[in-house]
Amino acid sequence: MTAQSEHDEGLEIAARIERRWAWIATALIALLVAVTIYTGLHWAMMPPSRVETADPRTLHVSGEFIESNLGAAAEADGSVTVRIVAQQYSFTPQCILVPAGTPITVRATSADVVHGFLVDHTNINTMLVPGYVSTFRTSFAEPGDHPMPCHEFCGTGHQGMWAEVKVVDRDTFFKQATNARRLSCVNQ
Numbered sequence: 001m002t003a004q005s006e007h008d009e010g011l012e013i014a015a016r017i018e019r020r021w022a023w024i025a026t027a028l029i030a031l032l033v034a035v036t037i038y039t040g041l042h043w044a045m046m047p048p049s050r051v052e053t054a055d056p057r058t059l060h061v062s063g064e065f066i067e068s069n070l071g072a073a074a075e076a077d078g079s080v081t082v083r084i085v086a087q088q089y090s091f092t093p094q095c096i097l098v099p100a101g102t103p104i105t106v107r108a109t110s111a112d113v114v115h116g117f118l119v120d121h122t123n124i125n126t127m128l129v130p131g132y133v134s135t136f137r138t139s140f141a142e143p144g145d146h147p148m149p150c151h152e153f154c155g156t157g158h159q160g161m162w163a164e165v166k167v168v169d170r171d172t173f174f175k176q177a178t179n180a181r182r183l184s185c186v187n188q
Contacts, residue, residue, distance in 0.1 A: 052133035089157035095185030099173035116151030
């Protein structure tokens with residue numbers, strides 16, 4: 001076999017391998033496009049069953065998010081539920097009091113525009129969309145203060161939209177919870 005024929009054979013093998021990889025890449029891209037289309041059509045026809053809604057026009061008047069129901073509340077099972085409303089340019093309540101080492105369910109919504117909900121130094125990060133209730137579960141290992149900025153631009157006063165999560169000792173929290181139905185830093 002001559003050097004030229006070996007070279008030609010090598011080029012043919014390389015071309016065959018490149019074609020094979022091109023077909024594999026094309027098949028993967030086609031599969032991803034098909035999955036995206038299927039998922040989009042599926043969710044459009046059948047929205048998730050766990051989506052909760054709240055009418056932003058009546059949040060403060062009736063239902064779960066009336067002002068007297070906001071803040072942290074101790075539940076019968078020993079967990080804590082926190083309800084929060086975001087509106088331009090504040091969170092209500094402004095300071096949230098929660099116990100360390102306790103399961104916490106946060107339920108939050110927006111009264112006007114999309115807001116970001118981020119608790120610094122934690123993995124808590126979600127969007128608050130008007131008309132929908134965002135629910136997540138978390139816990140804090142130890143007492144401390146955590147700033148809670150809005151991280152989604154919500155208008156000209158966005159930079160001043162901050163709140164605070166104050167984590168206190170579990171016993172301190174539940175002792176205060178016996179005297180108040182809802183807790184915030186004001187109760188402390």
